[in-house]
Amino acid sequence: MLKLRGHHLFCLPGYRGMGYSKEYVENMTAWHQTLRNHPETWVQIVNGPDKLCEKYPNSGEYHCENENIYARDAAILKKMNLKVGDILTWKDIEDHIQKHINPSDILHVCETCSWRSYGVCQEGIQEILDGKGLREVK
Numbered sequence: 001m002l003k004l005r006g007h008h009l010f011c012l013p014g015y016r017g018m019g020y021s022k023e024y025v026e027n028m029t030a031w032h033q034t035l036r037n038h039p040e041t042w043v044q045i046v047n048g049p050d051k052l053c054e055k056y057p058n059s060g061e062y063h064c065e066n067e068n069i070y071a072r073d074a075a076i077l078k079k080m081n082l083k084v085g086d087i088l089t090w091k092d093i094e095d096h097i098q099k100h101i102n103p104s105d106i107l108h109v110c111e112t113c114s115w116r117s118y119g120v121c122q123e124g125i126q127e128i129l130d131g132k133g134l135r136e137v138k
């Protein structure tokens with residue numbers, strides 16, 4: 001089972017192989033590929049640092065415990081009608097995105113994220129809405 005915090009439910013659809021370090025990217029790509037190839041994978045929603053945060057580089061500021069990141073997690077879970085402790089498959093998470101989320105939500109809930117301006121996260125949400133699932137990362 002993969003433990004994920006709220007905002008990573010949005011980051012994964014927009015993931016294109018960019019990240020904070022080589023180790024971070026390798027880990028994220030491996031989980032992204034698992035969810036893409038096996039959407040029946042179980043996911044548990046957790047509060048705070050998760051399986052992806054584990055590989056956040058320990059040089060510089062550790063942003064995974066920042067108050068505004070927790071606030072983003074909570075805002076995204078609320079929008080998706082999910083809560084900490086929920087256990088569901090990645091496919092169920094895609095269903096929640098389809099029911100409750102618009103690509104423009106990224107503009108508001110992710111306002112302070114440095115990756116937002118690339119536009120890939122909005123594209124990723126749109127692809128989930130279109131039933132395409134997670135895109136292939138090469």
Ligand code: SF4
Pocket residue numbers: 007008010011012014106109110113114115116121
């Ligand atoms: S804008 Fe940042 S926090 Fe929001 S989905 Fe993209 S990478 Fe994740």
